[in-house]
Amino acid sequence: MAHVIVIPYPAQGHVIPLIELGQRLANEGVRVTFVNTEVNHKLVTSTWTEQESFKGLMNMVSIPDGLDSWEDRSEVGKLTESIMKTMPGKLEELIEMINNEGTHKVTCVIADGCAAWAIRVAKKTGTKSAIFWPSSVASLAPALSITKLIDYGIIDNNGLPIKDQTIVVSQTMPPIKPSNLPWAFVGDMETTKAVFKISVDVAEAATMTEWVTCNSANDLEPDAFSIYSKIVPIGPLLASNRLADQTGHFWQEDFTCLKWLDQNPVCSVIYIAFGSFTLFDQRQFEELALGLELSNKPFLWVVRPGMTKESTVSYPDGFIERTRARGRIVSWAPQQKVLAHPSVACFLSHCGWNSTLEGVINGVPFLCWPYSSDQFSNQTYICDIWKNGLGFDKDETGYITREEIKGKLEHLVSDKTFRGNAMDLKGKALVNVEEGGSSYKNLSNFIDWIKIKMPARD
CATH class of the missing domain: 3.40.50.2000 (Glycogen Phosphorylase B;)
Structure with missing residues (x-):
């Protein structure tokens, strides 16, 4: 053998x-x-x-x-x-x-x-x-x-x-x-x-x-x-x-978020996850949170332990209370099952290759926020070659603002071309x-x- x-x-x-x-x-x-x-x-x-x-x-x-x-x-x-x-x-x-x-x-x-x-x-x-x-x-x-x-x-x-x-x-x-x-x-x-x-x-x-x-x-x-x-x-x-249930995770997956997704309409939820390595400083983390709030859309956000440079994660004042009715935050998610769920509208991602493939085979359009290494080339595939997603633009101080996040979310979800291209790419990937x-x-x-x-x- x-x-x-x-x-x-x-x-x-x-x-x-x-x-x-x-x-x-x-x-x-x-x-x-x-x-x-x-x-x-x-x-x-x-x-x-x-x-x-x-x-x-x-x-x-x-x-x-x-x-x-x-x-x-x-x-x-x-x-x-x-x-x-x-x-x-x-x-x-x-x-x-x-x-x-x-x-x-x-x-x-x-x-x-x-x-x-x-x-x-x-x-x-x-x-x-x-x-x-x-x-x-x-x-x-x-x-x-x-x-x-x-x-x-x-x-x-x-x-x-x-x-x-x-x-x-x-x-x-x-x-x-x-x-x-x-x-x-x-x-x-x-x-x-x-x-x-x-x-x-x-x-x-x-x-x-x-x-x-x-x-x-x-x-x-x-x-x-x-x-x-x-x-x-x-x-x-x-x-x-x-x-199938995926193995090899370093953190325990929170499967309760799948029941939460069941309660939301088709193509309504923004899924946000940045993998196991991305680090945010406090200002950028708060801009992301406030951008999600401004969007007025339901969101499922993976905030893993150690995601910010500070010792503990700190949300903007009142953010949790103001978004409780339409937001769900977990420390780690069963990502393949989340992306396959019909309520997910798009994937705000660091564009690691595993996450990229998981989004592709489920026909989900992307908002790209690369952090390091191959994530930049993966973003180029998504935005410029496959055309199933959008990237963010930083302001003059090097930050992605809450207004930029809100604007790109609205653009991606309202323009059906991205969803169409994502579904076409899903078909090509699965055929292989x-x-x-x-x-x-x-x-x-x-x-x-x-x-x-x-x-x-x-």
């Missing part, structure tokens, strides 16, 4: 799609060992219910990330440096332990593109390997173009922009501002270098593996896949099972994962390859 180790980068937006892939493999009779860091393992398993359909084939395990329990995992540079030093050796030990047990030896390692160090471990242990990129091809393109970007004098050897020159890979792919490169958003040199090292590693690892898979679809990024022909679309993984679709065929071929036994080394 094929036995795959699946290892994500330790962030919410990476863990969820890798678990979806692991579940798919287990349902196809592949034994899966899913490897989280110790901290994330505790978070995930606290909300994890192993489904009967896995037949005991998916096992959740952990290895240390090298940091002490009290250290802050949101410091990306520090976390990444610790991972690079600690986790390769620990993964190698895990593979050796499993293989020495003799019953179900590891036959393949599937690594998140941001955990590409695992590909080198696989090679060292004589195990075949594959990359799974949990985001769009457009977000992987900068990493695969690093050598060219350096040669053309756009970035230096640390990934820092030299020229303020928009990077255009193709007219049908989102252009990239140097300041929006995946590794250039973070603001401090330690983190920039760490994220740039991740990008360099995935570009190198892509040359070492037979498969580089991607949680996207031909019909979402046709030109990107034609340019980067080695990258194989197998998604959106969640699209073929979009109403249905039997006979390109992603369906690619995933089937990938699973067949996983099940092929690798020849023994001399």
